[in-house]
Structures are given as C-alpha cells and as structure tokens.
Amino acid sequence: MDNSTFQSSKTLRLAPVTLALTAALTGTQVFAESAPDGAQTANEIERIYVTASTAGNYSDAATKSATKMILSLKETPQSVSVITQQQLEDWKSVNIKDILQHTTGVYASTSRSHDRPFFVARGERINLVQVDGVQQFPGGRRSDVNGDAIAYERVEILRGANGLMTGVGSPTATVNLVRKRAISKELDGHVGVTTGRWNNNRVELDVSTPLSSDGSIRGRVAAAHYDRDSFIDRYSQEKTSVYMTAEADVTESTLFRIGYEFADTESLGAMNSHATPYYFIDGSLMNLERGSTGLAANYSSWPLEENTVFASLNHGFDNGWQLNTIATYNTIEMEGGNLFFVWTNDFYAKDGSVNPEVGHGYNHVISHSKDTQKTFDINLQGGFEFLGQEHDLIVGFNMFDRERVGYNKKDGQREISIDNINYYTWTGDIQRYSYENLNTANSTTDHDSSGFYVATRLSLTDNLKSIIGFRQTNWEVVEHRTNRKTKLFAYNEKGSYEVRNEVTPYAGLIYDINDEFSLYASYTDAFEPQNAYDKDDNLQAPIVGESIEAGLKAEIGLLNFSVAVFESNRNNVAKADPAYAQQQTPNGNTVTMLIDETQTSGIEFELSGEVHPGFNVYAGYSYARSEDEHGSQLNSEVPEQLINIYTTYQPTDLIENLTIGLGVNWKDSYWVDSTRPSGNLDYGLNRWEELSPTEVDEVRTHGSIALFNLMARYDVTDNISVSLNIDNLFDKEYYDAISTSQGRVSWGEPRNWKLSARYNF
Numbered sequence: 001m002d003n004s005t006f007q008s009s010k011t012l013r014l015a016p017v018t019l020a021l022t023a024a025l026t027g028t029q030v031f032a033e034s035a036p037d038g039a040q041t042a043n044e045i046e047r048i049y050v051t052a053s054t055a056g057n058y059s060d061a062a063t064k065s066a067t068k069m070i071l072s073l074k075e076t077p078q079s080v081s082v083i084t085q086q087q088l089e090d091w092k093s094v095n096i097k098d099i100l101q102h103t104t105g106v107y108a109s110t111s112r113s114h115d116r117p118f119f120v121a122r123g124e125r126i127n128l129v130q131v132d133g134v135q136q137f138p139g140g141r142r143s144d145v146n147g148d149a150i151a152y153e154r155v156e157i158l159r160g161a162n163g164l165m166t167g168v169g170s171p172t173a174t175v176n177l178v179r180k181r182a183i184s185k186e187l188d189g190h191v192g193v194t195t196g197r198w199n200n201n202r203v204e205l206d207v208s209t210p211l212s213s214d215g216s217i218r219g220r221v222a223a224a225h226y227d228r229d230s231f232i233d234r235y236s237q238e239k240t241s242v243y244m245t246a247e248a249d250v251t252e253s254t255l256f257r258i259g260y261e262f263a264d265t266e267s268l269g270a271m272n273s274h275a276t277p278y279y280f281i282d283g284s285l286m287n288l289e290r291g292s293t294g295l296a297a298n299y300s301s302w303p304l305e306e307n308t309v310f311a312s313l314n315h316g317f318d319n320g321w322q323l324n325t326i327a328t329y330n331t332i333e334m335e336g337g338n339l340f341f342v343w344t345n346d347f348y349a350k351d352g353s354v355n356p357e358v359g360h361g362y363n364h365v366i367s368h369s370k371d372t373q374k375t376f377d378i379n380l381q382g383g384f385e386f387l388g389q390e391h392d393l394i395v396g397f398n399m400f401d402r403e404r405v406g407y408n409k410k411d412g413q414r415e416i417s418i419d420n421i422n423y424y425t426w427t428g429d430i431q432r433y434s435y436e437n438l439n440t441a442n443s444t445t446d447h448d449s450s451g452f453y454v455a456t457r458l459s460l461t462d463n464l465k466s467i468i469g470f471r472q473t474n475w476e477v478v479e480h481r482t483n484r485k486t487k488l489f490a491y492n493e494k495g496s497y498e499v500r501n502e503v504t505p506y507a508g509l510i511y512d513i514n515d516e517f518s519l520y521a522s523y524t525d526a527f528e529p530q531n532a533y534d535k536d537d538n539l540q541a542p543i544v545g546e547s548i549e550a551g552l553k554a555e556i557g558l559l560n561f562s563v564a565v566f567e568s569n570r571n572n573v574a575k576a577d578p579a580y581a582q583q584q585t586p587n588g589n590t591v592t593m594l595i596d597e598t599q600t601s602g603i604e605f606e607l608s609g610e611v612h613p614g615f616n617v618y619a620g621y622s623y624a625r626s627e628d629e630h631g632s633q634l635n636s637e638v639p640e641q642l643i644n645i646y647t648t649y650q651p652t653d654l655i656e657n658l659t660i661g662l663g664v665n666w667k668d669s670y671w672v673d674s675t676r677p678s679g680n681l682d683y684g685l686n687r688w689e690e691l692s693p694t695e696v697d698e699v700r701t702h703g704s705i706a707l708f709n710l711m712a713r714y715d716v717t718d719n720i721s722v723s724l725n726i727d728n729l730f731d732k733e734y735y736d737a738i739s740t741s742q743g744r745v746s747w748g749e750p751r752n753w754k755l756s757a758r759y760n761f
Contacts, residue, residue, distance in 0.1 A: 056086055057084070057086055057558060057609065057610040057616050058084055058086060058087055058608050058609050058610065058616040058617065058618050059084070059558040059559070059560065059608070059609035059610050060073065060082040060084055060154070060560065060608070060609075063076055063080050063082060063156050063158075064133055064156075064176075065078075065080055065133075065156045065157075065158035065162070065174065065176050066078050066080070066158055066162070066164070066165075066467075066508075067164060067165075067394065067455045067457075067467060067469065067506070068133060068165065068324075068379055068381070068394055068396065069381060069392060069394055069455070069457060071457075072555060073553060073555065073560050073562070074510075074518050074553045074554065074555045074560075075465070075510060075518075077467060077508030077509065077510050077520040077521065077522035077549075078158060078159065078160050078508070078522055078524065078547075078549060079104075079105075079158070079159040079160060079549065079551070079562060079564045079566070079604055079606070080156060080157065080158050080159070081103050081104050081105075081156070081157040081159070081606060081608070081620070082154060082155070082156050082157075082608070083099050083102065083103065083154060083155040083156075083157070083618075084154050085153055085154055086616070087102070087618060087646065088149050088152070088154075088155075090646075090648055090659075090661055090711055090713070091646065091661075091663065091709070091711060091725065092194065092711075092723075092725050092754055092756065093149055094148060094149050094150075094202070094224070094226070095148060095149060096129070096155075096175065096177075097117045098149070099149065099155050100119050100126075100157070100175065101665070102618070102644055102646060102663070102665075103157050103620070103644065104157075104604060104605075104606045104620025104621075104622055104642075104644060105121050105122065105159055105173075105604050105620065105622035105624070105642065106119050106120070106121050106126070106157065106173065106642075107119065107120040107121070107638050107639060107642060107667070109638075109736055109737050109746075110274070110736050110737070110746055111273070111275070111637075111736065111737030111739070111746050113270065113271060113272055113273050113274050114230065114232060114235060114237075114267075114274050115237075115267050115270050115302070119173075120172070120635070120638050121157075121159055121172045121173035121624075122159060122160065122171060122172050122173065122547075122566065122568050122600050122602065122624050123172070123568060123598065123600030123624050123625075123626035123634070123635055123638075124170050124171065124172040124545075124568075124570075124598075124600070124626075125170075125172065126172050126173045126174075126175060127169075127170065127172075128162060128166060128169050128170075128172075128173070128174040128175065129174075129175045129176075129177070130174060130175065130176040130177065131176075131177045131179065131308075131328070132176075132177070132178060132179050132310070132312070132326060133165070133176060133326075133377065134310075134326055134328050134375045134377055134398075135165070135166050135375065135398070135400050136330075136373070136375075148224050148239065148241035148243075148263065150204050150206065150222045150223065150224040150241055150243065151177075151179055151180060151222055151241065151243035151261060152177045152178060152179060152180065153178050153179065153180045153181065154178050155175065155176065155177055155178065156175075156176040156178065157173055157174070157175055157176075158173060158174045158176070159172075159173045159564075159566075159604070160172075160173070160522075160524055160547035160549055160566065160568070161524040161525050161526040161545055161546065161547040161568075162174040162524070162526060163471060163504035163506070163524060163525050163526030163527065163545075164453055164455060164469055164470070164471050164504060164506040164524065165398075165453065165471075166526065167449060167451050167471055167473030167475065167502065167504055167526065167527065168449060168473070168475055168526065168527060168528065168529070169526035169527075169528070169545065170526060170528060170543075170545045170570070171524075171525065171526065171545035171546060171547040171568035171569070171570070171600075172545075172568075179243070179245065179259065180206075180220060180222060180243070180245070181220070181245070181247065181257075182208055182218040182219050182220035182245050182246055182247045182257075183208070183218065183247075184208040184209070184210070184218060184220075185210050185215030185218065186209075186210065187207070187208070187209045187210075187761070188207075188208055188209075188760075188761060189205070189206045189207035189208055189760075189761060190205075190206050190758055190759060190760045190761065191203075191204070191205050191206075191758070191759050191761075192204045192205075192756060192757065192758040192759070193756065193757055194226075194754050194755065194756040195754070195755055195756075196228075196752065196753055196754035196755065197751075197752050197753050197754075198228060198229040198230055198231060198752075199227070199228060199229045199236075200226070200228035200229070200752075200754060201226060201227055201228065202224065202225065202226035202227075202228075203224070203225055203226075204222075204223065204224040204225075205221070205222065205223050205224075206220070206221075206222040206223075207220065207221050207222075208220040211246065216248060216249040217246065217247075217248040217249075218246065218247055218248075219244070219245070219246040220243075220244070220245050220246070221242075221243070221244050222242075222243045222244075223240075223241065223242045223243065224239075224240075224241045225238075225239070225240045225241070226238070226239055230269075230291075231290060231291045231747075231749060231750050232269065232274050232291055232293050233269070233291050233292060233293055233428075234268070234269035234293075234296055234298050234428045235267070235268065235269035235270070235274065235293070235296075236267070236268045236269060237265065237266070237267040237268070238265070238266050238267075238268075239263065239264065239265040239266075240262075240263070240264045241261075241262065241263045241264075242260075242261070242262040242263075243259070243260070243261050243262075244259060244260045244261075245257060245258065245259035245260075246258055246259070253315060253316040253317070254313070254314070254315045254316075255313070255314040255315075256311075256312070256313050257311065257312045257313075257314075258309075258310070258311045258312075259308075259309070259310050259311075260307075260308065260309050260310075261306070261307070261308040261310075262305075262306065262307055262308075263304075263305070263306040264303075264304075264305050264306075265303070265304045265305075265306075266301050266303045266304075267301055267302070268298060268299065268300065268301050269296045269297075269298065269300055269301075269428065270296065270300050270301045270302055270339060270341075271293075271294050271296040271300060271339075271341040271363070272341070272363065273294060273739075273744075273746075274293045274294065274746060275293070275294065275737075275739050275744035275745060275746045276288050276290075276292050276293055276744060276745050276746070276747060277292075277347070277348055277423070277742070277744055278742070278743040278744050278745050279347055279676050279677055279742065279743055280347060280348060280349065280350055280677075281346065281347040281348065281349050281355075281677055281681060281693060282349075282350070282677070282679055282681065283676060283677050283678070283679035284350075286348070290733065290747040290750055291747075294341055294343065295341055295342045295343070295360070295421065295423070295426050295428075296340070296341040296428060297340040297341065297428050297429075297430045297432075298427075298428035298429060298430075299338065299340070299432060300338065300339050300340045300341055300428075301338045301339065302334055302335075302338060302339055302366055303334065303335040303338060304332060304333070304334050304335075305332070305333050305335075306330070306331070306332045306333075307330070307331050308328060308329070308330040308331075309328070309329050309330075310326060310327065310328040310329070311326070311327055312324070312325060312326035312327075313325045313326075317382075319382065320382050320383055321380060321381065321382030321383075322380070322381055322382060323378070323379075323380050324377075324378070324379050324380075324381070325376075325377065325378040325379075326375075326376070326377050327374075327375065327376045327377075328373070328374070328375045328376075329372075329373075329374055330371075330372070330373040330374075330375075331370060331371065331372050331373075332370070332371040332373075333368075333369070333370045333371075334366070334368065334369045334370075335368060336365070336366050336367040336368040336369070336407070336409060336435065336437060337365065337366070337367075337368075337409065337411060337433075337435025337436075337437070338366070338435075339363060339365070339366045340362075340363065340413070340416075340430070340432075340433065341363050342360040342361065342362060342363070342418050342421060343360065343361055343363070344358060344359065344360045344361065345358055345361075345686065345690060345691075345692040345693070346358040346359075346692070346693055347677045347693055347742065348423050351422070351424075352422040352423040352424035352425065353420075353422055353423075354421075355683065355691075355693075357683075357691055358683070358691050358692065358693070359418070359419070360418045360421050361418075362413055362414065362416075362418065365409065365411045365413050365433075365435070367406055367407050367408070367409040367437070367442065368406075368407040368409070368437045368439075369404060369405060369406045369407065370404070370405050370407075371402060371403070371404045371405075372402065372403050372405075373400070373401065373402040373403075374399075374400075374401045374402075375398070375399065375400050375401070376398060376399050377396065377397075377398035377399075378396060378397055378398070379394055379395065379396030379397075379453075380394070380395055380396070381393065381394035381395075381396075389458075389459035389460075389461075389462075390459055391456060391457060391458050391459055392456065392457040393454075393455075393456045393457075394453075394454065394455050394456075394469075395452075395453070395454045396452070396453050396454075397450070397451070397452050397453075398450070398451065398453075399448075399449065399450035399451075400447070400448070400449045400450070401446070401447070401448050401449075402446070402447045403444060403445070403446045403447075404443075404444065404445045404446075405441050405443070405444050406441070406442050406443040406444075407437055407438060407439060407440065407441060407442055408438040408439075408440045408441070408442045408482070409435065409436060409437055409438060409442075410434075410435070410436040410438065411433055411434060411435045411436070412433045412434035412435070413433040415433060415434070416430065416431060416433050441480070441482075441489060442481070442482045442489075443479070443480065443481045443482065444479070444480045445477065445478075445479050445495070446477065446478045446479075447475075447476070447477050448474075448475070448476045448477075448478075449473060449474070449475045449476075450473070450474055451471050451472055451473035451474065452471065452472050453469065453470070453471040453472075454469055454470065454471075455467060455468065455469025455470075455506060456468060456469065463511060463512040463513075464509070464510070464511050464512075465509070465510045465511075465512075466507075466508065466509050466510075467506070467507070467508040467509075467510070467522075468506065468507050468508075469505075469506040469507075470503055470504060470505050470506065471503070471504040471506075472501055472502070472503055472504075473499070473501075473502045473503075473504065473527075474498070474499070474500050474501065474502075475498060475499045475502065475529055476496075476497075476498035476499075477495070477496060477497060477498070477529070478491075478496045479491075479492040479495030479496050480492060481495065494531070494589070495531070497529065497531050497539055498529075499527070499529045499542055502527055502542060504525060504526060504527065505523070505524075505525065506522075506523075506524050507522065507523045507524075508520065508521070508522035508523075508524075509521050509522070516554050516555060516556050517552065517553070517554045518552070518553050518554075519550075519551075519552055520549075520550065520551055520552075520553065521549065521550040521551075522547075522548075522549050522550075523546070523547070523548055523549075524546075524547045525544055525545055525546045525547065526544075526545050527542035527543060527544050527545070528542055528543040528545065529542050529543075530542060530543055530573075530574050532574030532589075532590075532592040533585050533587075533589040533590075533591070533592060534585075534591065534592065534593075535577070535580055535585060535591045536585070536586075537585045537586055537587045537589060540572070540574045540592060540594060541572050541594065542572065543570055543571065543572050543573050543574075544570075544571045544572050545568065545569070545570050545571075546567075546568065546569045546571065547566065547567075547568050548566065548567045548568075548569075549564055549565070549566040549567075550564070550565055550566075551563050551564035551565060557609075557610070558609045558610040559607070559608075559609040559610060559611060560606075560607070560608045560609050561606070561607050562604075562605070562606050563603070563604070563605050563606075564603065564604045565601075565602075565603050566600075566601065566602060566603070566604070567599065567600070567601045568598075568599070568600040568601075569596065569598065569599050569600075570596070570597050570598040570599075571596045571597075572594045572596070573594065573595055573596070573597035573598070574592040574593070574594060575592060575593060575594075575595055575597075576590055576591070576592055576593075577591045577592055577593040579591075579593075595629055596629060597628060597629055598626055598627070598628060598629075598634060599626070599627055600624055600625065600626040600627075601624070601625060602622065602623045602624035602625060602640075603622070603623050604620065604621065604622045604623075605619075605620060605621045605622075606619070606620040606621075607619045607620070614649060614650035614652060615647070615648075615649050615650070616647060616648045616649075617645075617646070617647040618644070618645075618646045618647070619643075619644065619645045619646070619647070620642075620643070620644045620645075621641070621642070621643050622641065622642045623640055623641050624640060625640050636670060636671050636672065636673075637670055637671070637672045637737065637738070637740075638670060639667040639668035639669065639670045639704075640668050640670075641666075641667075641668035642665075642666070642667055642668065643664065643665070643666040644663075644664070644665055644666075645662070645663065645664040646661065646662075646663040646664075646709075647661060647662055647663075648660065648661035648711070649661070657714060657715035657716075658712070658713070658714050658715075659711075659712070659713040659714075660710075660711070660712050661710065661711040661712070662708070662709070662710060663708070663709035663710070663711070664706065664707070664708055664709070665705075665706070665707045665709070666704065666705065666706045666707075667704060667705045668704050669701060669702060669703050669704045670701070670702055671699055671700065671701040671702070672699070672700045672701075672702075672738040672739075672740060673697065673699060673740060674697075674698055674699070674700045674738060674739060674740050674741070674742075674743045675695040675696065675697055675698065675740070675741060675742055675743065676695065676696060676698050676742070676743050677693050677694070677695060677696075677742075678693070678694040678695065678696050680694065681693075682694045695742070698743070700738045700743060702734070702735055702738060705732065705734045705748075706732070707727070707728050707729075707732055707748075708728070708729040708730060709725070709726065709727045709728070709729060710724075710725070710726045710729055711723065711724065711725045711726075712724050718760075719759055719760045719761060720757070720758070720759050720760075721757070721758050721760075722755075722756065722757050722758075723755075723756045723757075723758070724753065724754070724755055724756075725753065725754045725756070726751065726752070726753045727749070727751070727752040727753075728748070728749060728750060728751045728752060729751065730751075731750055731751040732748070733747075733748075733750075734747075734748045735747060735748065736748040
C-alpha cells in the first residue's frame with residue numbers, strides 16, 4: 001500500500017524507541033514527509049500505530065492497550081501480546097477463538113458449546129473485549145459468532161487489570177480488536193478462497209481505493225463468507241461478514257473516519273453443551289466417537305445479526321497535542337424460536353434408552369432479543385516539559401450504554417413429543433414447534449457506565465519513567481421485568497443497583513537498562529459491582545481485582561522479549577454470612593459478608609518477532625495457579641502451564657518463494673471433581689426434587705496435551721499464492737473439557753486441513 005498518504009504540519013511525538021522500531025518495520029518512506037525534527041503528524045501517528053506491524057513479520061511497533069498513549073511494548077509496564085496481520089494470515093485465524101488459542105497465557109475451552117467458547121487468563125475468564133480501544137460490555141460479543149478477522153488489522157491482548165480505561169473488569173486480560181484502515185492512495189487488495197475438511201468453504205475480499213483524485217479521501221471494503229460443517233454430529237455454521245470504512249484528511253492535521261460492520265451468523269445443531277455422554281447407567285464406559293454429542297434438532301440454532309456504525313476524529317494541534325474521539329452504535333439481534341434440544345438427568349442404558357420415570361426434558365425456549373450498545377470516547381494527549389525533562393499527559397472521558405430487550409413469545413414446544421427417545425437412533429430429524437414473537441418487552445436490562453481518566457508519563461531521569469493515573473467511574477444497571485404472577489411489566493428493584501464515584505488507580509515504573517532492555521513494575525486494578533447486601537440492606541462494595549506485576553522487556557531489532565512475574569487478587573467478594581444463615585435482610589435479601597477470595601500468582605515468558613529476515617517466531621510460556629482464602633487450589637479444570645510456539649521460515653537457499661511453518665500448543669494436565677453412576681441402578685430425588693440416578697463423586701484427571709500444526713505457502717507469482725494448513729497433525733485424541741456432572745466430556749477437534757489460494761492486486 002501507498003505509505004505517503006500523510007503530510008506534516010501539526011505534530012505529536014512518538015517515543016524514540018517506537019520511532020526506531022516503526023522505521024525498521026515500515027521503511028524510511030514512512031517518515032519522508034515528516035517534520036524536520038522527526039515528529040509525525042497526527043494522521044501519520046494513527047496510521048503507524050495501526051499498520052506498522054503488517055510488513056510480513058510477527059513484530060509490532062506500538063500499543064495503546066494500557067493507557068491509550070502510543071507506546072512500544074518495552075515502554076508499557078504490563079504484559080502485552082500482539083497478534084499481527086501476518087500471523088492471522090499464516091495460521092488462517094478467522095475469529096477470536098482462533099486468535100486467542102494461539103496467545104500466550106490464554107486457555108481456550110469449548111466445554112459449554114462450540115458456539116460459546118470461553119477463555120481464561122491469569123486464573124479468571126476473559127470478559128473484556130474492545131474494538132479500536134472502545135469497550136464492549138461483557139456478553140455483548142460472542143467470541144466465535146460475531147465479527148470476522150477480515151475486519152481486523154491485528155489483535156492486542158493486555159494481561160492483568162485494565163481498570164484505567166474501563167473501570168469495570170477483572171485482573172485477567174483485555175482483548176482489543178484493531179480495525180483495518182483505509183490508507184491506500186492506489187487501488188489494491190486481495191481476494192482469497194479456502195476449502196477444507198468437513199466442507200469448510202470460505203471466500204474473502206479486501207479492497208482499498210482512493211475516493212478522490214488526490215487520495216485525501218480513501219475507502220476500504222472487506223468481506224467474507226463461510227459455510228462449514230464440523231466433526232460434531234449435526235453441527236454446522238454459516239457466517240457472512242462485511243466491513244466498510246472511509247477516511248478523509250479534512251486538513252493536514254485532521255483525520256476523519258467512518259465505518260460500518262455487519263455480521264450474520266447461523267449455527268445449526270446448536271445447543272447449550274456439545275459434551276458427549278461418558279458412562280452407561282451400570283458404570284461402564286460408553287466409548288462413543290468424537291463426533292457424538294447431545295440430542296439437538298437439525299434445525300436448532302440461535303441466528304444472530306450484528307450491525308455496527310462508528311465514526312472517529314483525530315486532530316493535531318500546533319503545540320503537538322492531539323485530540324482523539326470515537327463513537328460507536330451497535331446492535332445484536334437474536335432470532336428466537338429456533339433452539340431445540342433435549343436432555344436427561346439419567347445415564348443411558350446400553351440399548352440407548354433411559355428410565356421412563358426420568359425421561360428427557362426440553363431446553364428453555366429462547367425468545368427474540370436485541371442488544372443496543374452506544375459508546376463514546378474522547379481524549380486529549382500530548383507532551384510537556386518540566387524540570388528539564390519531557391513528559392506526556394492524557395486526559396479523557398468515555399461512556400458505555402447497553403440495553404438488552406427480551407421479547408414476549410408464544411410457543412408450542414411442548415406439543416413436540418419426546419417420549420421413547422433413544423440415544424443411538426436419534427437423527428435430529430424432528431418437526432419444528434410453533435413460535436410467535438409478540439414484539440412486546442418481557443424484560444429490559446440497561447447497563448450504563450461512564451468515567452473520566454487521567455494518566456501521565458513522567459521522565460524522572462533519562463532512563464527512569466513512571467506512569468501514574470486514575471479513573472473515576474459511575475456504573476448502573478436498571479432492570480425491568482414482567483411479573484409472572486401479575487403479568488405486569490415493572491421496575492425490578494432486586495435487579496437494579498449502582499456504584500458511584502469508584503476510583504481506580506494505575507501506577508507503573510520503567511527503567512531503561514540500555515536502548516534494548518528495560519525493567520518494569522506496575523500496579524493496576526479494576527472493580528466488579530455485585531448485587532449483594534449486608535444485614536442492614538446496604539449494597540456491598542464492589543469486588544476489587546488487583547494486578548501486581550514486575551518483569552524484564554527487550555526490543556532487539558525486530559524481536560520482542562518479555563518475562564513477567566505477577567500476582568492477581570480478588571478482594572471484597574460477597575459470600576453468605578453464616579452468622580445469619582437462618583434470616584434475611586429487611587428487604588428479603590441474603591445477608592452477605594466480604595472476604596478476600598482468590599489469589600493467582602505465576603510467571604509468563606514471550607518471544608515474538610523476526611529472528612532474522614524470513615524467520616518469524618511467536619512463542620510463549622505461562623504458569624498460573626489460583627488458590628482460595630484457605631490455600632486450596634481453584635480452577636483445577638484449567639491447566640496451570642501453557643506453551644504456544646508458532647514459527648515460520650522461508651528456505652530461500654533451497655526453494656524460492658516458499659514459506660513453511662510449525663505450530664505447537666502444549667497444555668499441562670488438569671483435574672476435575674466430577675460424578676459417575678453408583679452402578680447399583682438405584683434412583684433418588686435430586687436437589688430440585690426430581691427423580692435422578694444415584695451418583696458418586698470421583699476425581700477425573702487428564703494428562704498433558706501437545707498439538708502440532710503445520711502451514712506451507714508458495715508464491716506462484718508476485719500476485720498469486722497457495723497455502724496449506726494442517727491442525728492437530730497427529731490426530732491427537734483428547735478431551736477439551738470434562739464436566740463436573742455425570743463425567744461428560746467435550747472432545748478436542750481431530751486433524752483438520754485447509755487449502756487456500758490468494759490473489760493480490
């Protein structure tokens with residue numbers, strides 16, 4: 001792409017290390033039109049931040065994840081991983097799940113279902129996703145459903161708390177999806193096609209073009225469509241994604257950008273869990289195939305449509321300061337009346353039947369719902385001199401508002417007979433039930449969060465920098481529900497609560513040993529509101545998730561290295577107060593007390609970038625152990641140790657135009673407290689007073705797992721390339737997860753291959 005898009009006038013400084021690395025990545029022409037003192041225009045800085053990591057390698061120049069200041073990885077006093085555009089292309093990562101399972105310190109699991117994977121970092125689930133640094137509310141995005149990597153230039157993963165930017169959160173990780181930009185003054189782009197195992201077919205297009213004769217207005221369209229089956233019985237997914245953006249150099253110092261994203265996803269054979277039954281009722285093993293799963297109808301789905309519009313403005317002032325604003329409007333609509341699967345409390349007999357007195361149950365009928373999210377972020381940042389040193393300051397405000405509406409419905413699900421179901425003869429071929437969306441609200445939940453933040457990067461000496469800041473946040477949730485008895489739609493007091501003026505601190509220290517190595521330490525936290533009360537009906541204080549971290553970072557040419565030791569704590573967690581076990585608060589709430597519940601400690605290593613021309617590596621190791629207030633291990637179902645190694649090499653001395661790659665994912669052993677049938681064929685009442693087989697406790701363990709992946713790409717011409725990717729090369733059989741109930745297992749994906757062709761123009 002054309003790198004001479006921007007001209008110099010109003011300027012803002014990038015840190016020297018960032019400038020050097022960016023120059024190495026993008027070439028000297030990036031700075032050809034810069035001001036004589038080496039400063040960059042506001043427009044150039046935004047473009048460099050987004051695109052500097054895409055020059056065919058795994059190196060990255062800068063990140064905004066921690067403070068919204070553009071800093072190199074070495075200048076950021078927290079652990080940050082960046083998945084570059086080249087990595088996304090090399091390993092054919094098309095959604096967040098594909099991306100995060102390759103990332104240092106992140107454990108990915110599909111134990112709930114293949115539509116709803118979850119991710120764990122530093123002992124807790126990741127629930128914070130940003131797009132262009134703008135926070136998405138937890139639950140606002142499903143990581144394997146919404147969006148597509150075709151829209152993103154790269155992905156940043158900040159480990160630890162990120163309360164300075166969000167306020168609400170936990171000391172785990174924040175995922176920031178950085179959208180592609182319209183920067184080219186010439187027509188260019190690519191078209192690609194992929195086919196693979198289980199009828200995995202995909203086509204994608206990415207086109208950039210000038211929209212004015214001088215290139216001051218530019219546009220970009222990226223779109224993808226795939227339709228794929230799965231190794232799971234009856235499960236498939238089809239998705240169409242479109243991303244459009246345009247940007248204009250309004251003046252030499254002002255950049256305006258608008259965009260639109262669309263995603264339409266339908267997964268057939270969907271259910272709450274794709275786990276496979278493990279035991280017969282007599283306690284013997286069922287030994288089912290990896291594709292065997294629960295009993296879903298072939299049509300079972302939860303179709304989702306997502307629409308997003310956004311606009312941003314960046315302006316550079318004469319004094320070198322920069323104003324940045326971005327606003328987003330997003331809707332996610334789910335079509336109800338499509339989900340249908342059955343389940344049982346029983347274990348299956350060897351003929352595939354269950355005890356008729358236990359039988360099967362229906363899933364909950366999912367109604368139509370719509371999420372509407374509005375976000376806004378504005379900040380002003382720049383440099384100043386004090387006591388002979390240059391410093392940086394950022395002040396800003398952001399707000400998030402999300403309303404979720406669930407609609408009333410009529411359905412005839414229970415008109416569908418589920419008598420005499422047999423596991424072995426189930427085909428999923430079952431009639432649809434009647435369904436009507438009444439278009440009236442059954443429930444609404446409105447989350448509002450807003451806050452001011454400020455941070456400053458102080459040069460205490462030439463080699464010692466500190467970053468200190470804080471955020472003040474107001475947070476509120478307001479819930480309305482239809483009363484089941486009166487049928488009236490009204491304010492739900494028990495589901496509505498707020499947190500006012502919560503202050504979140506940030507502190508970091510960076511010492512440059514030399515131009516390549518630095519030491520750092522940091523403290524960050526975030527808070528989680530909790531709907532819990534003390535004996536006098538006072539709302540309990542929020543949970544505070546602390547992150548304490550120290551480490552060493554290095555930038556050696558295009559190679560980044562980091563090692564970090566960390567400790568995360570969850571304090572002020574509300575638990576039922578045993579002193580009031582027999583009574584409630586005056587308003588009928590459970591009496592709670594606050595405890596410091598969880599401590600997670602560990603270490604992380606990461607190496608990423610270009611070892612030498614043509615040899616890229618992304619490698620990481622992590623160890624994290626979580627314990628409760630009594631010292632007992634928590635999250636035993638999550639491996640304590642993880643290793644990811646992804647590397648590519650161009651053997652130009654042997655074969656021109658060939659790139660080969662090896663990927664390794666290693667997961668430590670784990671264990672789960674689960675249950676199994678007693679083997680005596682006896683039954684009793686469970687805690688819901690339902691007839692169920694008698695179960696006994698057991699500890700299930702799973703050994704360590706090593707999965708190997710391969711890739712190869714050959715450039716047929718300067719414009720045409722073909723590639724082959726093979727995942728789980730040795731077809732390792734393993735459990736992705738073991739259930740705590742009935743010993744059910746979720747199988748990991750068998751060997752998978754993808755063959756792709758790409759044409760660049």
